[in-house]
Amino acid sequence: MSEKEELFEETLSSEHIYDGVLLHVRRDEIALPNGNRSVREWLHQGRAVCVVPVTEDGNVIMERQFRYPLGRVITEIPAGKLDSPEEDPLEGAKRELREETGIVADNWTDLGEYEPAAAYTSEHIYMYLATGLHQQERHLDEDEFLNVFEAPLKDLVEDIMAGKITDGKTVCAILKAARIYGV
Amino acid sequence: MSEKEELFEETLSSEHIYDGVLLHVRRDEIALPNGNRSVREWLHQGRAVCVVPVTEDGNVIMERQFRYPLGRVITEIPAGKLDSPEEDPLEGAKRELREETGIVADNWTDLGEYEPAAAYTSEHIYMYLATGLHQQERHLDEDEFLNVFEAPLKDLVEDIMAGKITDGKTVCAILKAARIYGV
Numbered sequence: 001m002s003e004k005e006e007l008f009e010e011t012l013s014s015e016h017i018y019d020g021v022l023l024h025v026r027r028d029e030i031a032l033p034n035g036n037r038s039v040r041e042w043l044h045q046g047r048a049v050c051v052v053p054v055t056e057d058g059n060v061i062m063e064r065q066f067r068y069p070l071g072r073v074i075t076e077i078p079a080g081k082l083d084s085p086e087e088d089p090l091e092g093a094k095r096e097l098r099e100e101t102g103i104v105a106d107n108w109t110d111l112g113e114y115e116p117a118a119a120y121t122s123e124h125i126y127m128y129l130a131t132g133l134h135q136q137e138r139h140l141d142e143d144e145f146l147n148v149f150e151a152p153l154k155d156l157v158e159d160i161m162a163g164k165i166t167d168g169k170t171v172c173a174i175l176k177a178a179r180i181y182g183v
Numbered sequence: 184m185s186e187k188e189e190l191f192e193e194t195l196s197s198e199h200i201y202d203g204v205l206l207h208v209r210r211d212e213i214a215l216p217n218g219n220r221s222v223r224e225w226l227h228q229g230r231a232v233c234v235v236p237v238t239e240d241g242n243v244i245m246e247r248q249f250r251y252p253l254g255r256v257i258t259e260i261p262a263g264k265l266d267s268p269e270e271d272p273l274e275g276a277k278r279e280l281r282e283e284t285g286i287v288a289d290n291w292t293d294l295g296e297y298e299p300a301a302a303y304t305s306e307h308i309y310m311y312l313a314t315g316l317h318q319q320e321r322h323l324d325e326d327e328f329l330n331v332f333e334a335p336l337k338d339l340v341e342d343i344m345a346g347k348i349t350d351g352k353t354v355c356a357i358l359k360a361a362r363i364y365g366v
Contacts, residue, residue, distance in 0.1 A: 005330050007249040007256050007325050009253065012261060018200050018208055023224040025208055030251065033328050041206040042252040043226075043303075056319055066190040067301035068213065069225040074301055112346030114354065116299040118250035120205060120226075124349070130251055145190050145216050153198060161362060163295030166307070168351045171297065175358040 006033055009040070017041075045123035049093040050079035050169045052111070052177045053103055053130040060153050060174070061101050061133070065146040075159075076167040077174065079125070089126035097130060099139050101148050106132025111176045112170050127173040129180065153183050189216055200224075228306035232276040233262035233352045235294070235360045236286055236313040243336050243357070244284050244316070248329040254353070258342075259350040260357065272309035280313060281282070282322050284331050289315025294359045297352050311355040312363065336366050 010031040010067045016137040017025040032038055042085075053061040066073050080096035082089065090108060097103055111127035140146070157178045193214040199206040207227040215221055236244040249256050263279035265272065273291060280286055294310035323329070340361045342348045348357075 003247060003256060003330065006330065007247070009249050009251050015290045017203075020210065020224045021198075021222065023208065025206065027203065028251070031275075032326055034326070036326055038326060039204065040251040041203045043206075044252075053201050061273075064186060064190065068192050068211070068223040069227075069303060069305040070298060070301050070307075073186060074298075076301065110346070112344075113349045114351050115253060115257075116351045117304065118253055118259065118350055119255045120252060121300065121304075122252040122254075123300065124253075143215055143217070143219055143221060147186065147189065157362075160295075161359065163293070166298045168297050168355060169299055170301045172351060172358070174353045175355070175362075176344065179340075179358075 008033060012037070035063070040126050044086060046081060047089065048079060048081045048095055048123060048125045049128065050077050050114070050125055050135065050173055051093050051097045051130050052077055052173045053097060053101070053105060053133055054153060054177065055133055055150065058153050058181070058183075060098055060156055060177075061103060062149055062151055062156070063100065063146045064149065074167050075165050076170045077171060082138050084166045088142075090128065093126065093128045093130075098136070100146060102136050102138035103130075103138055104134050105130035106133040106134075109180070111173055114172050116168055125169050127169065127176065153178060153181060157183055175182040191216060195220070216304055223304065226304040226306070229264060229268065230272065231264045231306060231308045232260060232272055232279055232311065232357055233260050233297070233308055234276050234280045234311045234313050235260055235356045236280060236284070236288060236316055237336060237360065237364075238316055238333065238359060240365070241330055241336050241366075242333040243339055243360075245334055245339070246283065246306050246329045247332065256349050256351070258348050259353045262352060273311065276309065276311045278312075283329060285319050285321035286313075286319050287319055288313035289317075292363070294356055297355050310352065310353050310359070312360050336361060336364060340366055
């Protein structure tokens with residue numbers, strides 16, 4: 001039996017529980033590999049992007065932002081959702097970096113994809129490393145609130161290893177960037 | 184003005200959109216720092232655990248599992264939800280590792296927490312490194328399907344850097360373990 005046959009879950013029906021501005025909640029009836037029936041509750045989410053912008057001095061442009069589900073301000077890298085299913089991920093990353101920090105970058109390196117929670121969301125996030133940074137004007141939405149700061153890549157890695165930075169995309173992308181920089 | 188005052192979002196009301204077996208969907212009205220009102224759709228989720236179990240030979244015990252929201256079989260580390268809000272995370276990690284792989288471990292190292300998607304879920308995952316492994320009997324639920332395999336930590340890091348392993352908790356925990364092992 002192939003791995004797919006051993007593990008595959010077949011969709012029997014799919015119900016739209018909630019279609020909001022941000023979240024799209026589904027409840028599907030499925031057939032398990034042994035023929036038993038079960039239910040999968042999940043989020044049908046789109047794609048997003050995040051960026052590790054590194055200066056010539058080896059500093060990373062970071063953000064502090066209140067994250068409502070966690071109820072606190074967290075440290076994270078610039079990130080955001082793609083504007084549409086058609087938007088190119090790299091173009092989206094350039095747009096988000098520009099909007100949130102005012103920075104444009106000459107060089108972009110693909111850091112791969114990040115899937116935050118395979119058990120319940122289809123979202124995936126494209127990660128990039130950006131260098132050759134130029135500061136321009138910032139264009140935050142009126143209702144978007146975040147503080148931008150710079151920190152050495154080395155210090156961020158230490159904070160990650162000490163458990164002080166816990167945001168998933170940030171940990172993945174920074175630790176990948178650290179391996180590229182040999183930090 | 185303090186960072187908290189600059190960035191804080193105040194809850195005005197909270198609506199239960201859906202309380203399922205796995206997902207708990209909320210829709211809250213909030214006041215932004217500028218006084219404007221907005222909406223936050225989010226998941227009120229519990230806690231979970233994941234484990235990087237490393238053998239004496241430097242191999243990691245990994246899993247292959249069909250993840251319905253992604254529609255494919257993915258490579259990930261052993262993981263699962265805590266049984267209750269009271270369950271101790273380390274005890275939960277020991278239980279999940281034993282259930283999914285049949286392995287008990289002598290030594291447990293805290294790898295910190297992982298928050299998968301701060302924009303829309305309150306979930307956080309406790310990550311552990313486990314060594315001194317002993318194989319015992321496996322106790323999978325009848326309706327749980329996953330394949331267990333071993334791979335060198337070094338190869339997994341290469342697969343992560345090449346973008347072949349994309350599961351968030353797996354990337355975070357393996358890259359943290361790799362730094363500890365100097366791999």
